[in-house]
Amino acid sequence: xxxxxxxxxxxxxxxxxxxxxxxxxxxxxxxxxxxxxxxxxxxxxxxxxxxxxxxxxxxxxxxxxxxxxxxxxxxxxxxxxxxxxxxxxxxxxxxxxxxxxxxxxxxxxxxxxxxxxxxxxxxxxxxxxxxxxxxxxxxxxxxxxxxxxxxxxxxxxxxxxxxxxxxxxxxxxxxxxxxxxxxxxxxxxxxxxxxxxxxxxxxxxxxxxxxxxxxxxxxxxxxxxxxxxxxxxxxxxxxxxxxxxxxxxxxxxxxxxxxxxxxxxxxxxxxxxxxxxxxxxxxxxxxxxxxxxxxxxxxxxxxxxxxxxxxxxxxxxxx
Numbered sequence: 001x002x003x004x005x006x007x008x009x010x011x012x013x014x015x016x017x018x019x020x021x022x023x024x025x026x027x028x029x030x031x032x033x034x035x036x037x038x039x040x041x042x043x044x045x046x047x048x049x050x051x052x053x054x055x056x057x058x059x060x061x062x063x064x065x066x067x068x069x070x071x072x073x074x075x076x077x078x079x080x081x082x083x084x085x086x087x088x089x090x091x092x093x094x095x096x097x098x099x100x101x102x103x104x105x106x107x108x109x110x111x112x113x114x115x116x117x118x119x120x121x122x123x124x125x126x127x128x129x130x131x132x133x134x135x136x137x138x139x140x141x142x143x144x145x146x147x148x149x150x151x152x153x154x155x156x157x158x159x160x161x162x163x164x165x166x167x168x169x170x171x172x173x174x175x176x177x178x179x180x181x182x183x184x185x186x187x188x189x190x191x192x193x194x195x196x197x198x199x200x201x202x203x204x205x206x207x208x209x210x211x212x213x214x215x216x217x218x219x220x221x222x223x224x225x226x227x228x229x230x231x232x233x234x235x236x237x238x239x240x241x242x243x244x245x246x247x248x249x250x251x252x253x254x255x256x257x258x259x260x261x262x263x264x265x266x267x268x269x270x271x272x273x274x275x276x277x278x279x280x281x282x283x284x285x286x287x288x289x290x291x292x293x294x295x296x297x298x299x300x301x302x303x304x305x306x307x308x309x310x311x312x313x314x315x316x317x318x319x
Contacts, residue, residue, distance in 0.1 A: 023048045025091060027103050032205055036080050036107040042087060044072040044101070049093045059088040078107045082146040108204040109144040110196060119252045120261075122230055130213040133185045134305035135254045140178045143196045143204055152198050162193040183212040185305050213252050217298055217310040222247035222279050238294070240316045245281040248310070250298050259301040266295045267314075284316035291315050 025046035034040060042058075044051055051072040058066040058074045066074055078085060085105040092098040115138055116131035131137040141159060145152050155175040161168040163181055171179050184190060193207040221232035222245040234246070253261055263277040274280045292314045300306025 023093065023097050023099050025049075025051070025099055025101055027087075027089065027101050029103070029105070033110065034078060034105060034107050034204070036078060036109060038107075039075055039077050040105065041073060041075045042089070042103070043074075044089055044091060046091070046099075049091070049097065049099075051091065053094055055092045057090045059090075061086050062088070076105070078105055081107050081109060081144060081151075082149070083107065106146070106202050108146070108196075108202070110194075110204045110206040111142040112139055112192070112194065112206050112208040113142065114139045114192075114208065114210060116252065116254075118255050120250050120255050121252070122228065122249050124230070130252050131183050131210075132215050132252045132254060132300070132306055133183055133212040134300070134302050135183055135212070135252070136180060137183055137210060138178055138180045139192045139194075139208060139210075141194045141196060141206070142177075145196065145198055145202055145204055147198045147200050147202055156199065158197045158199075160195040160197070162191075162195075164191050165193075183210065185212075215253050215298065215300070215306060215308040216251040217253075217296065217308055218249050218251065219310070219312055220247050220249060221245070228279075234312060236312050238312055238314045240282065240284055240314060241318055243281065243283045245279060247279045248296055248298075249278075250308070253298060253308070254300045254302070254306055256301040261301065262299040264297045266297070268292050282314065284318050286318050289317045289319055 023046065025044055025048070028043045028045050030041050044056060052070040055067070055069055056071045057064060058071070060076060076085060076087065086102065087105060088100060088102045090098060090100045116129045116135050117138055118136045119129040119131055121127065121129045143154070143157060145157065154177050157177070158174050159176045160172045161179040168179065179192060179194070181190070189209050189211045191207055191209050193205065195203060195205045197203050219234040219238070221229045221234070223229055228247040228249065238246070248263065250261065255261065263273065264271060265273045265280050272280065294312045294314055296310050298308045
């Protein structure tokens, strides 16, 4: 038989154990990026109690929107930038223990644009420059995040950059909205991710996948007065009845001021490279007809990574 004083001690110890028992939970939000007017999913997760057998109540701005047993998942449509959605969730277990969590969903807009500032494109080219293998690529973040009723200026935001999941601390920090790197020749693609934070703790994130572009050398007609005539391209076949000049535009070939690209012109296998490198004049023989093979070999500043050849047939008839 247990003595009364010992029984009292056991009851006190058991009561203390229950009083210190705690349950915890967290809310998982997907997708991580919270775009205005997008649908996000919230999942209540816990390792301290069974969410599938608990009563779970979801509220939006204090209004009950879901009340069920095991309803651990809930989806909500976000509003516009500046429209916060306050979500509360209460979970009550079978033994009566309960826990409440709250999260504020703040929509934001984050755009990533990229360019290759050291890749060649002609003057007045309307498109963007893209990076070839080993070429320098620049990614710029354009966030629109509201805090305390105002859009936060770009220079008051903190940017944390990642390249293929590796943090880039030297290019991260307050106002560092651009990130530059060389496209790795050992990878078919590279992932660039940025996490943008406000001073108040709001965050927005975005990932972009970049692939190196092929160098695209193209032939154009060359005029001594106008220069390269971009409206007169040649695609593998050039017909000539009089002297003419060609120019080559090596789209996306990397450029360096101290290390220019190398161009070599070959006509029927004979090196005919001129002083200019990017242009060459041709004078067909008089009273003649024939076909000659033209090839131009290009090498970028890093000779190992950027090499390309382009071919064309020159059909001349001066009879």
